[in-house]
Amino acid sequence: MVQAYILIQTEVGKSSNVAEVISRITGVVQAEDVTGPYDVIVRAEAETVDDLGKLVVAQIQQVEGITRTLTCPVVHL
Numbered sequence: 001m002v003q004a005y006i007l008i009q010t011e012v013g014k015s016s017n018v019a020e021v022i023s024r025i026t027g028v029v030q031a032e033d034v035t036g037p038y039d040v041i042v043r044a045e046a047e048t049v050d051d052l053g054k055l056v057v058a059q060i061q062q063v064e065g066i067t068r069t070l071t072c073p074v075v076h077l
Contacts (some may be wrong), residue, residue: 014065
């Protein structure tokens with residue numbers, strides 16, 4: 001299982017809607033509105049790195065109102 005945090009910037013005033021829509025996507029564990037340089041932080045999981053990439057590019061980045069994402073895979077050191 002691969003887990004990641006996805007940091008999302010949105011258009012002004014769109015963060016609540018973006019978090020709500022993303023929270024319903026399969027593979028998303030949690031989506032929260034935050035303050036600071038990012039507007040939404042998502043915790044997601046997938047079976048493989050490729051599946052994680054597909055989740056981010058094909059589903060999350062397609063949500064209306066998103067301007068930029070940064071995917072941070074979780075590592076276990």
